[in-house]
Amino acid sequence: MTDDRSLERAARSWLETxxxxxxDRAVEAALLRIQTTSQERDWHVPWRNRPMTLTARLVAAAxxxxxxxxxxxxxxxxxxGPTVGATASPSTAQPASPPSSPSQAAVASSAPIxxxxxxGRILMEHLGNAPDGSEMPTTDYHPERRRLxxxxxxxxxxxxxxxxxxxxxxxxxxxxxxxxxSKVVFMDTAVPxxxxxxNVDGTGLRKLSDPCTCSELDPAFDPTxxxxxxxxxxxxxxxxxNGANLGIQWDQASTPxxxxxxxxIATGNVTKLPITTKDGxxxxxxxPAWSPDGQEIxxxxxxxxxxxxxxxxxxxxDPVAGTIRTLPTSDSTSGLDASTPGDPDWxxxxxxxxxxxxxxxxxxxxxxxxGSRIFTIGRDGTGLRRLGDGGTASYMPDGRxxxxxxxxxxxxxxxxxxxxxxxxxxxxxxxNVGFAYVPHWVPNP
Amino acid sequence: xxxxxxxxxxxxxxxxxAVLVHQVSDTLYTVAHRILRDAxxxxxxxxxxxxxxxxxxPHLRDADRFEAWIHRILVHACYDEVQRSRHWSANVRVLPVxxxxxxxxxxxxxxxxxxxRAFRRIPIEQRAVFVLHHYLGLPLVEIAELLxxxxxxxxxxxxxxxxxxxAALIGDTQLELQGGRLx
Numbered sequence: 001m002t003d004d005r006s007l008e009r010a011a012r013s014w015l016e017t018x019x020x021x022x023x024d025r026a027v028e029a030a031l032l033r034i035q036t037t038s039q040e041r042d043w044h045v046p047w048r049n050r051p052m053t054l055t056a057r058l059v060a061a062a063x064x065x066x067x068x069x070x071x072x073x074x075x076x077x078x079x080x081g082p083t084v085g086a087t088a089s090p091s092t093a094q095p096a097s098p099p100s101s102p103s104q105a106a107v108a109s110s111a112p113i114x115x116x117x118x119x120g121r122i123l124m125e126h127l128g129n130a131p132d133g134s135e136m137p138t139t140d141y142h143p144e145r146r147r148l149x150x151x152x153x154x155x156x157x158x159x160x161x162x163x164x165x166x167x168x169x170x171x172x173x174x175x176x177x178x179x180x181x182s183k184v185v186f187m188d189t190a191v192p193x194x195x196x197x198x199n200v201d202g203t204g205l206r207k208l209s210d211p212c213t214c215s216e217l218d219p220a221f222d223p224t225x226x227x228x229x230x231x232x233x234x235x236x237x238x239x240x241x242n243g244a245n246l247g248i249q250w251d252q253a254s255t256p257x258x259x260x261x262x263x264x265i266a267t268g269n270v271t272k273l274p275i276t277t278k279d280g281x282x283x284x285x286x287x288p289a290w291s292p293d294g295q296e297i298x299x300x301x302x303x304x305x306x307x308x309x310x311x312x313x314x315x316x317x318d319p320v321a322g323t324i325r326t327l328p329t330s331d332s333t334s335g336l337d338a339s340t341p342g343d344p345d346w347x348x349x350x351x352x353x354x355x356x357x358x359x360x361x362x363x364x365x366x367x368x369x370x371g372s373r374i375f376t377i378g379r380d381g382t383g384l385r386r387l388g389d390g391g392t393a394s395y396m397p398d399g400r401x402x403x404x405x406x407x408x409x410x411x412x413x414x415x416x417x418x419x420x421x422x423x424x425x426x427x428x429x430x431x432n433v434g435f436a437y438v439p440h441w442v443p444n445p
Numbered sequence: 446x447x448x449x450x451x452x453x454x455x456x457x458x459x460x461x462x463a464v465l466v467h468q469v470s471d472t473l474y475t476v477a478h479r480i481l482r483d484a485x486x487x488x489x490x491x492x493x494x495x496x497x498x499x500x501x502x503p504h505l506r507d508a509d510r511f512e513a514w515i516h517r518i519l520v521h522a523c524y525d526e527v528q529r530s531r532h533w534s535a536n537v538r539v540l541p542v543x544x545x546x547x548x549x550x551x552x553x554x555x556x557x558x559x560x561x562r563a564f565r566r567i568p569i570e571q572r573a574v575f576v577l578h579h580y581l582g583l584p585l586v587e588i589a590e591l592l593x594x595x596x597x598x599x600x601x602x603x604x605x606x607x608x609x610x611x612a613a614l615i616g617d618t619q620l621e622l623q624g625g626r627l628x
Binding site (some may be wrong): 012034036 | 457459462465466467470473478479483484486488489491492496499500501502503504546556560561563575577579580583588607610614
């Protein structure tokens with residue numbers, strides 16, 4: 001397919017595939033905006049059409065420069081100039097004006113963040129080639145190239161990232177950090193996958209999973225750091241372990257089953273949450289996260305739509321009451337639609353859940369994925385909002401959001417004032433570096 | 446497109462503009478989707494292009510040029526989308542969830558996937574010319590006029606897009622040969 005004619009033929013045929021109609025919601029949203037948008041006035045200024053000679057242009061330019069220079073000298077007297085190097089810290093900066101469209105939020109500000117008062121670092125989940133460039137670039141996946149790295153926000157580049165627990169076990173993903181910043185829990189990429197825990201200084205590594213033919217996936221700490229919730233999957237394996245897709249694979253002879261379970265870290269006792277159980281390949285729970293008050297657990301549940309496209313919903317389970325409810329992640333009135341919600345996380349006060357329109361933490365940049373969007377919704381299921389572009393968003397202890405959009409960003413809880421974690425940092429999505437990046441904020445001990 | 450509708454919309458008639466929007470939005474969206482390869486970004490580009498077109502419509506001198514004019518606005522809206530939200534480039538095949546595909550299906554999927562990956566790697570300006578030429582079937586002279594660029598620039602963008610596609614496809618093949626499939 002590499003001579004020009006066959007390439008063009010193939011490309012034409014390929015271009016023919018895809019949607020042929022504009023989504024109604026996009027057209028209606030545009031018409032709605034037009035109702036409140038004024039047209040520009042079409043000024044007709046006759047003298048502008050009159051050609052000016054070169055001499056006249058030079059004279060006009062000289063006059064304009066002189067006027068500006070004199071005016072500037074009068075206005076900017078001694079002591080009134082700006083202070084060089086002054087930067088507003090995020091905590092004191094005025095909130096930015098709301099972006100004119102939701103997806104503009106992530107580019108509202110380019111000033112780097114002042115880290116002096118943040119007090120923490122980033123644990124980065126990474127899928128791809130070594131961020132320091134030491135591995136042969138490949139645009140394909142390898143399970144052992146899922147790793148965890150520490151990144152110091154003040155000097156955040158791939159070259160300065162330090163791998164956490166290199167080589168043991170080889171592939172690591174879906175990490176969670178205890179609220180006090182002392183411990184990390186994660187799953188490996190073995191088949192079946194198992195859950196591990198370690199101290200943030202790299203000591204105390206041990207496997208939490210018991211010997212089992214099942215997979216234990218997506219561990220997350222409770223607020224006390226004494227228990228974890230995880231996904232139990234038996235009779236099947238999940239493809240996202242090695243970055244393939246959100247599906248699961250099983251031999252047709254067995255029936256996959258999945259549920260959420262809680263493990264006491266000290267005793268190893270496991271409590272199954274029966275109400276979360278699903279049989280078959282549909283409805284496997286994904287990415288649970290424990291509410292700050294310890295009362296509820298939010299998770300996404302992946303099912304499959306037309307042409308085996310993943311769809312999902314966001315659910316909240318009360319482990320004590322044994323109840324479950326589904327949050328509405330689309331709203332026909334506002335046109336908001338996160339049809340495949342994933343990667344949920346709770347705000348520190350427990351009132352709000354942030355999520356993305358796809359489980360980008362598992363997939364990163366694989367296949368024909370939707371544009372990455374960050375949403376929030378109230379714990380009670382009201383107030384669905386789209387904050388802006390990005391994926392793998394999680395809350396920091398101060399209520400701001402840390403997320404990925406080519407590189408790492410921090411923004412206010414309402415989506416305003418997004419700022420890059422490092423202004424001239426690595427573009428994490430460069431193909432020769434990696435595919436999936438998930439940042440976790442880890443407070444200093 | 447009805448010239449009378451354009452004239453009425455130019456004078457501020459929102460209902461006339463809404464009719465125009467319904468006439469052109471499918472084409473605009475499909476072009477944006479082919480350029481951006483992302484449904485969300487294409488929706489944003491379409492929305493922004495329609496709103497901008499409404500605002501600037503009084504400046505349109507020739508109502509007969511409405512379609513070319515709004516396509517130019519759309520292409521620039523696509524540039525803006527890429528500029529402010531460079532989406533994570535997709536470059537790995539999606540495995541079938543339910544069993545293996547047949548050989549022909551696998552081959553077709555692989556070709557489409559290769560093109561998808563390769564296309565995402567070429568610059569947005571080149572993608573736009575490629576789509577306008579190979580999808581809408583516009584001649585290069587018309588594309589140059591539409592985008593307000595010299596014909597030579599349109600020609601070179603199409604050339605480099607084709608070369609870029611070919612280079613990316615060859616590069617992928619070589620990578621596969623060197624590194625093997627790792628998944």
